[in-house]
């Protein structure tokens with residue numbers, strides 16, 4: 001029988017530094033879905049944390065590739081970011 | 096009038112006399128209490144014209160809203176006067192028990208007029224008001240002042256607010272500090288007290304606080320407690336306090352780094368950042384508590400750390416950002432020391448951090464020399480920062496110029512440095528980043544007190560943390576028009592919360608404004624809905640605007656430093672982004688119905704709000 005590939009992502013929890021290896025079920029995953037998996041794994045509500053990759057917070061719509069390491073930081077001001085910085089800035093749709 | 100005691104104590108320092116000011120019910124209904132204080136100021140300006148903020152004619156109103164002392168989480172006291180930084184409206188909200196005790200002493204507020212020739216302190220204790228000599232405490236740091244004043248008034252439970260040497264020396268961003276280390280930080284209210292030579296105010300009493308419908312209120316408070324315990328936002332605030340937000344905001348690009356010129360702090364690696372609430376609370380023993388002994392708050396966002404054998408105050412997010420990332424200091428003990436020094440000397444940590452950051456850039460660019468300072472002022476040097484804080488508070492050496500705030504100091508040092516002086520209308524810019532959250536830029540540009548993040552907490556709306564579906568904001572704003580609408584709405588709502596004395600933390604992202612309307616109705620007995628709640632806040636915004644226009648406000652002042660709109664960062668999470676200030680302000684004017692030439696509100700708008708100011 002052919003073995004299914006495992007798509008792992010390392011999730012480092014801040015501030016403890018504990019690293020979770022989660023199977024994201026495919027080559028990439030949306031941040032919103034990743035937070036759901038993490039909620040199942042560690043029991044913390046999905047709106048308690050945000051996900052950062054390479055020194056930058058991601059939005060819930062952003063996609064992370066399997067094999068990467070992300071950091072989970074508690075959102076003292078709550079909620080998952082809806083928009084990445086550069087797309088929210090300079091929006092001139094209205095004018 | 097339930098919720099209100101119906102009277103202010105009027106203190107005339109020039110004549111050393113007291114009078115009772117009976118509250119006008121029509122104004123109370125229109126504005127609630129903080130707005131009432133602004134109205135008093137407005138009447139004064141209409142009578143006397145432009146007031147010198149540090150002159151005898153300026154009026155300081157200390158007022159506390161109807162929700163204060165009702166056992167609801169959150170208790171705020173407003174300090175309102177003309178600001179020595181801006182020359183326009185000054186106001187700052189103080190957390191903690193001072194307001195509750197002020198109400199228990201029998202007053203909704205104090206109106207402080209005139210100026211004493213010699214230092215005094217005011218005591219309103221157990222039904223007796225006195226102006227007492229303060230020559231023996233003039234010059235003392237705040238902690239020592241609290242001890243002496245409490246001893247002299249003879250009531251252990253008395254609550255005291257005081258100024259430090261910075262207020263005495265009229266540093267324009269001196270703050271007022273409470274004995275629970277809660278601060279009325281912004282807009283120089285400490286300098287106003289200093290100009291009147293009032294070192295401290297002590298209050299104590301045991302008057303009952305009137306509430307219209309106690310049973311309903313008790314049920315609403317119970318519900319609020321339950322919601323707070325379930326809310327992720329409240330839980331996170333409870334765990335780490337506001338300082339826990341620093342790591343997230345660094346990764347989000349929502350902090351000042353090197354006076355707003357850099358986008359990367361400690362390589363954006365959380366494990367390298369030592370000034371986050373999480374790091375500090377892992378390394379040092381810490382504890383959380385409510386902001387005051389009389390404030391039964393479920394969130395208890397205030398943190399203390401155990402250092403050198405004593406519990407000391409943990410710096411808040413704004414302090415960690417302005418005196419940390421902003422000036423490239425990544426040392427937790429240095430931050431605790433800066434915070435302590437500012438509280439003891441009576442300096443606003445936000446303005447202080449902004450001034451120090453600007454001075455460091457001046458030094459780097461050669462506008463200020465080592466010979467003028469007396470030591471090196473390179474980025475990230477904690478010893479230099481501590482020395483500078485002391486010099487500012489005492490107006491020693493270069494501290495004398497820096498005590499003026501960046502808007503004045505830049506003109507004195509070299510007008511070229513005004514290009515990178517971070518302020519709006521003279522008030523230094525706090526930590527939330529206009530390139531990251533454009534709405535924050537608009538809040539700063541159009542707030543009636545200058546750059547304040549608490550005059551419209553749109554960064555929470557842009558993050559989808561505190562959406563306001565009850566007002567039709569069900570999603571984070573994306574277009575400029577939606578952003579402007581969110582700014583206007585949150586400006587109004589913040590004004591309402593400030594005016595009724597409610598803390599913003601247990602509200603935004605925790606409960607909705609239908610709930611707040613129910614609370615206000617239960618306390619006052621006046622049936623209001625969420626629309627009236629927003630209207631009270633809106634009316635205050637226009638009243639403040641009209642006051643500022645009387646004081647000479649001009650349209651070009653509704654703006655941000657061009658650094659945010661014309662100088663994108665070359666790195667980090669906000670790389671390439673700028674704040675479209677001009678476009679947003681233009682739309683804001685349309686939305687608020689302000690004349691583009693004069694900045695005046697449309698008279699029809701004022702009439703619609705029942706504002707009889709024209």
Ligand code: SF4
Pocket residue numbers: 168169170190191384385386387390392393394395396397598599600601
């Ligand atoms: S949330 Fe914090 S500041 Fe607000 S009332 Fe509670 S303890 Fe005080």
